Amino acid sequence: MEAxxxxxxxVIQEIPTGTVATYGQIARLAGNPRAARQVARILHSMSQKYDLPWHRVVNAKGEIVIGDPEIAFTQTALLSEEGIEVSEKGKVHLSKYQWNPRDHDSDWMYG
DNA sequence: TTGATGACATAGC
DNA sequence: CGCTATGCCATCA
Structure with a gap:
């Protein structure tokens, strides 16, 4: 297990309920902006070893592009449980449900 | 260690 | 908005 x-x-566990985060976002918060892929890899691997809320993780477009329809369905269902609206194609309104990680560390530059 | 893989991101057309 | 090409690097065999 690497750091x-x-x-x-x-970081994934930091994602609050009712919100979704992108791989790139998690990767950045994790310290490796280029490791967006590894986030996916880690989910796929670790989610079956740890209890990670992987369902709150989507791609940069907010779509569930998972290969297995079962998993995609599960994610859609879980997101729905969180109160998140999911499109028919498994798309989510990032502008409405994307996680705003300013709670993680007060390093915001909008104000 | 080496080689191959992948639940992605970003840039160009 | 979709397709193509490249980068990036942890995980598995």
Whole structure:
């Protein structure tokens, strides 16, 4: 278990209910902006070893592009449980449900 | 260690 | 908005 992996897992667990985060976003918060792929890899691998809220993780477009329809369906269902609206194609309104990680660390530059 | 893989992101057309 | 090409690097065999 590398520090980065542990970090990614921590970040994912930081995702509040009712919101979704993108791989790139998690990767950045984890410290590796280029490791967006590894986030996916970590989910796929670790989610079956740890209890990660992987369902709150989507791609940069907010779509559920998972290969297995079962998993995609599960994610859609879970997101629905969180109160998140999901399109027929498994798309989510990032502008409405994307996680705003300013709570993670007060390093915001909008104000 | 080496080689191959992948639940993605970003840039150009 | 969709397709093509490249980068990036942890995980698995």
């Amino acid at each position: 980065y992996t542990q970090q990614v897992i921590t």
